Amino acid sequence: MKVDIATLPPVRIATMRKTGPYGPEIGRFWMAAFRPWLREQGLLGAATYGIGHDDPAVTPAQDCRYDAGVEVDADFTAPPGVFITLLPGGVNAVAAFSGQAWEVPGAWQWLLREWLPASGRSADFTRPCTEYYPRHWRAEADGSFACELRLPLA
Template sequence: MEMVIENLPSYRIAYVRQVGPYGPANAQAMNTLKQWADKNQLLHESATLLGIPQDDPTTTPPEKCRYDACIVITESERQEDEFVEIGELSGGDYLICKVKHTAEDIQQAWNVIIPHLQTSGYRMDNKPVIERYRWELLNQHYCEICVPVKPV
């Protein structure tokens, strides 16, 4: 698995929030966002989609877990309406892990990421983990797990 440290910029995002157990409802939130983005001509080859689980399901009751399906937008693309919220995602250093976009491969990636962090000179920062979906990777059935990090 490819792993690199990348400094992500701050992003302006449009997002759809799903509250409840993580799983199929997250995919539905992403589909809702994609339909909105397509209707607003934001879903194109340079688009970046993000999936952001806001809560740790091991410490948050399933019915209170929040998941944001996001698309990066520019200031001129700010098109708030009843379907999406507009927000900011702060940047910083992230461990970027390219992985096959399957539940099994993502779970296996975490079995590598945590031990890697313990020996890398970094530790997880107190920000949400991001799933990043870029056009060229999606076409190959890959996504990127972006783990916020800071030096030990």
């Protein structure tokens, strides 16, 4: 994976939360809850984010928190069950990921366990790690897709 260092601006997002195991359940959450909500709000095609708040090696699977988010304007009002948050900007390692959903955890492990120590940099875990899906992203017929893995750096 190619990794660049970039200073990113803060972004206002509307999020829906899923609590429970990471893995295939996240894809089902996007398809059953988040994408239909995006469609209802007229937000399909906007830039979206995935935010895993917990390390599944430390947090019990049933307690892992994951937010699916979408960029929204300042005048967007969140309906019940949806929350507005500001993703802080700052310096990030930005890794270009391309592959299948089941490969995402391995890509994060590589970024955190191999790239980060070799880079001489330190992570800033006061800011969330995110997966960024640009406007109008889509999965290919075989299920593969591209996104950015964004790791905040100190």
